[in-house]
Each structure stands twice: as C-alpha cells, then as structure tokens.
Amino acid sequence: MLIGAINYNLALGHALVFMLAGLGIVGMIHTFRNLYGLVITAGRCEPVFAGETAHFPLTLENERSTPRLALELEAEAGNPVTTSIATQNSVKINLPLTATQRGWLELPRVRLSTRYPVGLFVAWAYLQPAMRCLIYPRPIASPLPATMPSATNGEHHGDGGQEDFAGFRERQAADSPRHVAWKASAKNTERPLLIKQFAGGSQTELMLDWQQTDPALADETRIAILTGWLLAADAAGLHYGLNLPHLKLQPGSGEPHRRHCLETLALFQP
Amino acid sequence: MSTPASEALDRHATPWLFATALATTAPHMLHQPLWLSALAGLLLFWATWLWWRDQRLPGRWILLPLVGAGCAGILIEFHTLFGRDAGVAMLVIFMTMKLLELKSRRDAVVVVTLAYFLLLTHYFYSQSILTGLWLLACLWLVTGTLIRLHGGPTSTPRNSLRYAALLCLQAAPFMLALYLLFPRISGPLWGLPSDAHAGMTGLSETMSPGSISRLAQSADIAFRIRFDGPLPPKQMLYWRGPVMDTFDGTTWRRHEGRLPPEHVENLSPPISYETTLEAHNQHWLLALEAPNGLPPESALNGTLTATARRAITERQRFRLSATLEYRFNSAEDPLVIRRNLALPDALNPKTRSLARQWQASGSAQKAIIDKALTLFASDFTYTLQPPLLGQNGIDEFLFQSRRGFCEHYAAAFVVLMRAAGIPARVVGGYQGGEYNPLDGYLVVRQSDAHAWAEVWLDGQGWVRVDPTAAVSPSRIETGIADALPFGEPLPALVQWRAEWIRGLRYRWEAINNTWNQRVLGYDPQRQRELLSRLGLANTDWRSLATMLGIVCALLVAAMMAWTLYQRPAQDPVLRLWHKALRQLSRRQVDCAPWETPLALARRVREQRPELADAVLNVAKAYLQARYGRSDNNLKTLREAIAQL
Numbered sequence: 009m010l011i012g013a014i015n016y017n018l019a020l021g022h023a024l025v026f027m028l029a030g031l032g033i034v035g036m037i038h039t040f041r042n043l044y045g046l047v048i049t050a051g052r053c054e055p056v057f058a059g060e061t062a063h064f065p066l067t068l069e070n071e072r073s074t075p076r077l078a079l080e081l082e083a084e085a086g087n088p089v090t091t092s093i094a095t096q097n098s099v100k101i102n103l104p105l106t107a108t109q110r111g112w113l114e115l116p117r118v119r120l121s122t123r124y125p126v127g128l129f130v131a132w133a134y135l136q137p138a139m140r141c142l143i144y145p146r147p148i149a150s151p152l153p154a155t156m157p158s159a160t161n162g163e164h165h166g167d168g169g170q171e172d173f174a175g176f177r178e179r180q181a182a183d184s185p186r187h188v189a190w191k192a193s194a195k196n197t198e199r200p201l202l203i204k205q206f207a208g209g210s211q212t213e214l215m216l217d218w219q220q221t222d223p224a225l226a227d228e229t230r231i232a233i234l235t236g237w238l239l240a241a242d243a244a245g246l247h248y249g250l251n252l253p254h255l256k257l258q259p260g261s262g263e264p265h266r267r268h269c270l271e272t273l274a275l276f277q278p
Numbered sequence: 279m280s281t282p283a284s285e286a287l288d289r290h291a292t293p294w295l296f297a298t299a300l301a302t303t304a305p306h307m308l309h310q311p312l313w314l315s316a317l318a319g320l321l322l323f324w325a326t327w328l329w330w331r332d333q334r335l336p337g338r339w340i341l342l343p344l345v346g347a348g349c350a351g352i353l354i355e356f357h358t359l360f361g362r363d364a365g366v367a368m369l370v371i372f373m374t375m376k377l378l379e380l381k382s383r384r385d386a387v388v389v390v391t392l393a394y395f396l397l398l399t400h401y402f403y404s405q406s407i408l409t410g411l412w413l414l415a416c417l418w419l420v421t422g423t424l425i426r427l428h429g430g431p432t433s434t435p436r437n438s439l440r441y442a443a444l445l446c447l448q449a450a451p452f453m454l455a456l457y458l459l460f461p462r463i464s465g466p467l468w469g470l471p472s473d474a475h476a477g478m479t480g481l482s483e484t485m486s487p488g489s490i491s492r493l494a495q496s497a498d499i500a501f502r503i504r505f506d507g508p509l510p511p512k513q514m515l516y517w518r519g520p521v522m523d524t525f526d527g528t529t530w531r532r533h534e535g536r537l538p539p540e541h542v543e544n545l546s547p548p549i550s551y552e553t554t555l556e557a558h559n560q561h562w563l564l565a566l567e568a569p570n571g572l573p574p575e576s577a578l579n580g581t582l583t584a585t586a587r588r589a590i591t592e593r594q595r596f597r598l599s600a601t602l603e604y605r606f607n608s609a610e611d612p613l614v615i616r617r618n619l620a621l622p623d624a625l626n627p628k629t630r631s632l633a634r635q636w637q638a639s640g641s642a643q644k645a646i647i648d649k650a651l652t653l654f655a656s657d658f659t660y661t662l663q664p665p666l667l668g669q670n671g672i673d674e675f676l677f678q679s680r681r682g683f684c685e686h687y688a689a690a691f692v693v694l695m696r697a698a699g700i701p702a703r704v705v706g707g708y709q710g711g712e713y714n715p716l717d718g719y720l721v722v723r724q725s726d727a728h729a730w731a732e733v734w735l736d737g738q739g740w741v742r743v744d745p746t747a748a749v750s751p752s753r754i755e756t757g758i759a760d761a762l763p764f765g766e767p768l769p770a771l772v773q774w775r776a777e778w779i780r781g782l783r784y785r786w787e788a789i790n791n792t793w794n795q796r797v798l799g800y801d802p803q804r805q806r807e808l809l810s811r812l813g814l815a816n817t818d819w820r821s822l823a824t825m826l827g828i829v830c831a832l833l834v835a836a837m838m839a840w841t842l843y844q845r846p847a848q849d850p851v852l853r854l855w856h857k858a859l860r861q862l863s864r865r866q867v868d869c870a871p872w873e874t875p876l877a878l879a880r881r882v883r884e885q886r887p888e889l890a891d892a893v894l895n896v897a898k899a900y901l902q903a904r905y906g907r908s909d910n911n912l913k914t915l916r917e918a919i920a921q922l
Contacts, residue, residue, distance in 0.1 A: 016402060022457060022460070038445065044842070
C-alpha cells in the first residue's frame with residue numbers, strides 16, 4: 009500500500025498507510041494491555057477417575073474499567089478455554105486436563121494468551137499456579153468377591169440386628185429383591201422401588217483384599233479391580249473395608265469413607 | 279474443510295462486515311460502470327438476505343462462475359484486469375463475493391483487509407477534505423469491525439466502536455510523526471498504467487467551436503496564484519496556454535515542428551508569483567504573459583508558452599515571474615509569418631472578401647484591426663449557447679448568427695486578419711481569476727478558460743488582441759458571470775453573486791487551499807523546509823530515519839507508561855486505612871495480612887498500650903466507614919487517623 013501511495017503520489021494514501029502503521033503499534037500495546045494487570049487466583053479441584061477430564065478452576069479478575077475480551081488459556085495443547093471478563097468483574101473458568109494415571113496430577117504450565125483487539129499480535133504469559141488434582145484409579149468392573157467373614161464382623165453383630173429398621177432408600181440395581189419394601193413402594197408407583205435399610209452388623213460386610221486379586225496381573229490392574237469392587241460395594245450400600253499390603257482400612261460406608269478409600273487407592277504404592 | 283469452533287464466525291459479527299463492505303465500496307459507485315455497482319449491490323443484498331433468513335451460503339460451484347463472470351465483465355469493460363480502474367473494480371467484486379463465503383474468522387479478516395485496501399483506492403479519485411473525513415469514518419468502522427471480530431460474541435457494538443476510536447486516536451500521533459518525518463520520495467516509481475490520469479479536465483491542444491464554452495461550464499479550479507506584490511489589474515491577467523496557428527476550417531491546431539527560441543524585450547520590471555497548478559495532463563504551465571523566470575524542468579516552446587518537460591499529472595507548485603509590458607519577436611522567421619497568413623482555400627468566401635476589401639482600401643494594419651473590433655462591438659452577442667455552425671463556420675458566424683463564445687470571436691478575428699494580410703494566430707489559456715481576500719490567493723477556474731488572438735505587426739512583434747473584449751468588455755474586467763446574460767448554463771458556484779454566499783465560498787476555498795498546500799502538498803521540498811525551520815538543515819534519509827525512530831520510540835514509551843500506570847480506582851476508605859497502617863509501621867507496629875482491624879487493635883492493646891485507644895478508634899472508624907450504613911464516615915476516619 010505504501011508503494012502504491014508513493015507511486016501515485018497520494019498524500020492521503022501516505023496518511024492512511026501511516027495511520028495503519030500507527031494502529032499496528034498501538035494494537036500491539038493494547039494486546040499487551042489486555043493481559044496486563046489481570047488477577048488470577050487458583051481454586052480447589054475435585055478428584056476424578058483416571059481417563060476422565062480433570063478440571064482446574066481458576067478465578068480471573070478484571071479490576072479495570074474496560075472489559076477484557078478473548079482471553080485464551082491452554083493447559084493442554086489443542087484444548088484451549090476462551091473467556092471474557094466484563095468491567096470490574098471476575099469469571100471462574102475450569103481448565104480441562106485429561107487425567108491419564110492415578111495419583112496427583114500437577115497442573116502443568118498454562119499458556120494465557122490473547123489476540124484482542126486487532127488480531128495482529130499475540131500477547132502471552134505462562135502461569136504456573138501450584139495446583140494439583142487427585143486422580144482416582146481407573147475402575148475395572150468385575151463381579152464382587154464373595155462376602156468373607158472377617159474378624160470385625162462379630163463386633164458389629166452385637167451392636168444391632170437385622171430387625172433394627174433404619175428407614176428407606178431408593179433401590180439400586182445391586183439390591184437384593186428380598187429387601188424391597190413392597191408395601192411402601194406400592195403407595196407411589198412412579199418412584200423407584202424402596203429398599204428397607206437396616207442398621208447394624210447384620211449388613212453384609214466386605215473386606216476388599218489385595219490378595220483376592222489375581223497375583224499374575226500387573227499391580228495397576230489389581231488396583232483397578234479393587235477400585236471397581238469398591239465402587240460396586242459402595243453402590244450396593246455395603247459396609248466395606250480395604251486390605252492392602254502394609255495398609256488396612258476398617259470397613260465403613262458413606263461418602264467420606266468412600267472418598268478416603270479412593271484416596272488411599274489413588275496414592276497406594278504396592 | 280472444517281473450522282474449529284473457536285474460529286467460527288458468530289452470527290452477530292456478520293452485519294459488521296456488511297456495513298464495512300457497504301461503506302468502503304459505495305463511494306466507488308460515483309465513477310465505476312453502472313453494471314458493476316449493480317452487481318456489487320446485488321451480491322451484498324443476497325448475502326444480507328441469506329444472513330437474515332439464516333440460510334446456507336452458496337457453494338463453490340455457484341461462486342466460481344460468478345467470479346469468472348465478474349472478471350470477464352471487467353475485461354470487456356476495461357480491456358485489462360490490471361491498471362487503476364480495473365484493479366479497483368476487481369477489489370469491489372472480490373469484496374462483495376467474499377461476503378458470500380463468510381464461514382470462519384479468517385474469512386472475516388480477509389474482508390477487513392480488503393476494506394483497508396479499498397480505503398486507499400478512494401484516494402485515486404479524490405483527496406478532498408470531505409473524502410478525507412468520510413474515509414476517516416470508514417477507518418473507524420473497519421477497525422471497529424476488526425475489534426469486534428476478535429472480541430467474540432461477548433463484545434458490544436458500543437464497546438467495539440469506542441475501542442476503535444481510542445485506537446485511532448492513539449494511532450494519530452504515530453501517523454503525524456510518520457507523515458512529517460518519513461523520507462519522502464516523489465513518485466512515480468515506475469510507469470503508471472495508462473488510465474492513471476484519466477478524467478482530468480483542462481484546456482485541450484486544439485480549439486474548435488464549442489471546446490472552450492464546454493470547459494467554461496465547469497467550476498473546477500484550474501490553478502491558484504499568489505503574487506508576491508500587489509495584484510495586477512484584472513484585464514492584464516492573461517494566462518498563456520497553447521498557441522494554435524494551423525486552421526483547417528473548423529479546428530485550430532498547434533504547429534508541431536520545432537521553432538527558434540523567442541526574443542522577448544522586457545519593458546517593465548518583472549513581478550514574481552507562485553502558482554499551484556491542478557493536474558491537467560498537458561505540458562503547459564499557464565504562465566502569466568510574458569513569462570520569464572521559469573522553474574527548472576521547463577522552458578518556453580518558441581511561442582512564448584511555458585511548458586514543462588513532463589505532463590502535469592498531479593497538483594504542482596511552481597515559482598514564476600512575468601513582465602506585463604513586453605515586446606515579443608519583433609523580427610520573426612518568414613516561415614512562421616507565412617504559416618500565420620495561411621487560410622484554407624474555398625472556405626468562408628464572404629469573410630475573405632470583406633477582409634480583402636479592408637486591405638484594398640489602403641488602411642493601415644492598426645486601422646484594419648480596429649475595423650474588425652468595431653464590427654464585433656456592433657451587434658454581436660456573447661453567449662455560452664451559440665447556434666451550431668456549418669462548413670463555412672466563420673461566414674455563418676460573422677454574417678448570420680452573430681452569437682458566439684470567445685473561441686468564435688478569436689477564430690473569426692484571426693481569419694479576418696489573415697485574409698487582410700496581417701499574420702495572426704489563436705492563443706488558448708485563461709483570463710482573469712477571482713481574488714480570495716481571506717487567504718490572498720487568486721483562484722482561476724475552468725470557467726475562466728479563454729481564447730484570444732495575437733497579430734504580428736512590423737516593428738512591434740506579436741501583439742495581443744482580445745476580440746471578446748470588444749464584444750463584452752465586462753468579461754475581461756470582472757469575469758464571465760457578469761458577461762453572460764442571466765440564465766446561461768454556468769456552474770451555480772460561479773453564477774451566485776450574493777455577497778454572503780460569496781463570503782462562504784471564499785472561506786471554503788481558503789480552507790480547501792490550505793488543505794491542498796499544507797496537507798496534500800507536503801512533498802520532499804516542504805519536508806526540507808519544515809526541517810530547516812526546526813533547525814535541521816541538510817537532512818538525508820538516514821538522519822530522518824533516526825529522528826523518526828526516536829519520535830516513535832518516545833511515543834511508544836508514552837503509551838507504555840499510560841498502560842502500566844493505569845491503576846484501578848481504589849476505595850477511598852481502603853486508601854485511608856492503608857495510610858494508617860503505614861503510619862503504624864513507622865512505629866514498629868505491623869499488621870499481618872490475616873489480621874482484622876479489631877484483632878490488630880487487641881494486639882496493640884497488649885503490646886503497645888500507649889497506642890491502643892488511637893488504634894481502636896481508627897479501626898472502628900474504618901469498619902464503620904467501610905461496612906457501615908451511613909455514607910459520611912470518611913471524615914471521622916480522617917480525624918481518627920490524624921490523632922494517631
């Protein structure tokens with residue numbers, strides 16, 4: 009364009025070309041400004057199973073009185089997250105990262121970049137917030153091992169009986185038909201069947217034992233099988249415990265227990 | 279080819295592109311062929327319709343033949359695909375076609391790039407203030423579109439436009455610096471396409487009945503003059519163009535051969551002036567008679583016409599001087615004399631017999647000239663709308679119609695003189711001009727185009743005779759608007775004679791002239807002048823580049839400072855609290871980041887009891903001001919801090 013302007017001796021053509029050059033320089037500074045002064049805070053990650061996508065929450069805060077648009081965050085090549093922050097506002101974004109193996113997944117270096125406003129330049133910065141996400145082992149679904157009488161079984165037996173009715177809960181596929189509360193379920197046919205829940209040791213207790221898995225298999229596979237059992241036992245509403253080499257978790261149930269067991273399996277070093 | 283979702287064009291960005299395309303292509307309607315405008319309009323309408331109905335864009339098998347048809351049309355119209363007009367037409371076609379192909383952001387960026395190019399092409403046709411303003415608005419819109427494209431769907435039109443305005447404003451200083459300091463080269467760098475200077479108006483090389491009266495209907499400015507001294511009388515202002523001495527019965531032509539250099543005796547002191555010549559694509563400089571101090575690259579051509587070596591294809595400034603009293607070629611080449619007596623045989627018998635009758639009566643040359651002028655003064659009418667003349671045009675004019683414009687009078691006079699044995703020829707040029715009291719420039723328009731005669735008298739050389747002055751003295755003394763009967767088809771600009779309109783027009787033209795001289799006329803020479811006024815004489819491109827670099831670096835630094843020092847507006851209460859904390863830390867009391875104001879006050883009570891009350895007061899006032907309901911607690915806080 010400059011050559012055209014010179015060749016035809018266009019005074020305003022010169023002006024236009026110089027204006028565009030000025031816009032280029034100014035655009036470069038503004039692209040930088042789009043990132044400058046951005047406040048980023050790390051959040052807490054929820055654990056996921058291996059093979060799933062872990063999400064690292066970040067809060068981006070814009071204290072400026074102009075919006076920041078088209079910010080791109082990329083933790084994993086080819087999987088960017090684009091976001092915009094309005095004037096003096098903040099947004100929460102989840103950076104996805106594919107979890108491949110159990111254990112701690114550290115958030116790698118994150119590339120924060122923007123092309124806004126003119127698209128000619130890319131301003132970028134690397135973030136390395138100390139964030140990690142716990143990855144549970146990938147579960148392998150396999151039939152639950154037979155219920156084994158365990159040493160602790162007796163104690164619970166004394167505490168309560170099968171007769172100690174503790175309420176209803178919705179039926180899951182693994183529940184025995186014998187526990188279905190037919191009468192209660194009949195009152196409302198639209199709901200899933202209800203199961204009578206009982207407190208006390210009469211509930212089946214299950215010790216998920218490392219030794220019960222096939223020793224010929226790789227350690228990771230054995231952990232995966234244990235995880236599968238654990239999930240199945242939890243879904244069935246059983247009391248379950250873990251018996252690993254050098255490590256034993258007493259049977260229990262409920263969300264905190266499940267979480268504890270999964271954490272143990274995730275970090276277990278055979 | 280699939281497009282990643284992040285690169286896909288969002289639906290609401292498309293109207294921006296339509297607006298951009300419309301704003302950048304529409305002004306070309308003024309000078310491009312009608313079919314092209316119609317095609318572009320149709321394509322634009324089609325694209326908008328498809329967008330409105332949310333329909334699929336046409337496939338490649340529809341677009342390719344359309345592009346082919348457009349190119350074929352251009353090839354037929356302009357006989358080329360390159361060159362100025364054809365190139366612009368291609369850009370217009372591409373621009374509107376691209377609108378039917380908007381899929382990804384990349385396509386949209388192509389549209390924006392084309393739009394920037396199209397902006398440049400408008401300057402081929404006009405560089406007036408209005409064009410400049412319109413294109414500035416377009417630049418704003420196109421930049422807004424670019425910003426909108428990259429901002430994604432969350433950006434609002436208001437924000438995009440505001441941001442674009444900010445960017446343009448901040449780019450302006452860079453533009454200014456580059457405009458003033460960028461080493462200027464006077465173009466062209468290579469041969470321009472043949473249509474580069476098409477459509478320029480001005481005096482032509484030949485004169486036939488109607489050629490000047492057509493030109494006189496244009497109010498375009500031919501040139502502007504600024505005299506160093508006072509303005510000479512208007513009836514002396516003859517701006518000399520081509521001298522035409524070959525006549526074929528209808529058309530007067532220049533003699534093509536080389537002529538011996540002229541011999542001019544100057545009888546009065548020279549007056550110097552500056553002329554700013556609009557492009558007319560001819561060689562003559564239209565200098566005041568008789569020119570003597572000529573600019574470089576120009577010379578007199580043997581007939582006292584100052585001519586430049588290269589055609590004037592763009593507005594140019596020259597310094598010239600002239601002597602109003604002169605004697606020109608008192609001894610003339612016999613060949614030239616013979617040529618200036620020649621008349622086509624068998625044409626205009628009545629005129630010739632009249633002239634021979636005058637000659638036979640034994641009158642002196644002077645008396646014959648006077649007879650002819652008296653004839654014109656008798657009952658001839660000066661008009662822009664003369665009747666059409668036949669083969670014996672001069673006879674018809676002199677003895678029947680008696681209505682004509684300056685070219686008729688000049689031609690008839692020269693034919694009479696030649697028939698009476700006096701060497702005579704036609705001179706084309708401009709006469710008079712309009713003085714603008716606001717900026718002191720004399721403006722000469724196309725409507726001031728004129729033709730007069732020149733006779734060669736023994737001992738006096740070539741003498742100017744203006745037969746039009748005999749018919750209509752006011753033409754020479756005041757101007758064409760007063761000379762013509764009211765209602766003749768003159769441009770409105772020239773015809774309006776009301777004082778206030780004239781005042782407005784003077785102002786507008788003065789502004790335009792300033793624009794032309796200062797902005798458009800900024801050439802290597804003006805650049806040198808400006809720099810030497812800044813104390814930087816003898817600058818070459820290296821020092822210019824260095825200066826440019828320094829200025830740009832300073833501008834960038836200023837912008838960076840602006841960027842870095844933009845702090846978010848802080849709560850005044852919080853600012854006061856930080857001030858209080860700074861005062862405390864000077865007394866070795868530091869507030870830990872996790873400590874609340876009240877916890878700090880408690881700790882101070884344990885560690886530094888002498889400060890406890892003051893700190894507690896400040897903490898309470900701060901909490902009240904920051905979180906309390908009442909608005910006017912700042913004062914309490916300030917007072918509490920003062921007591922620390």
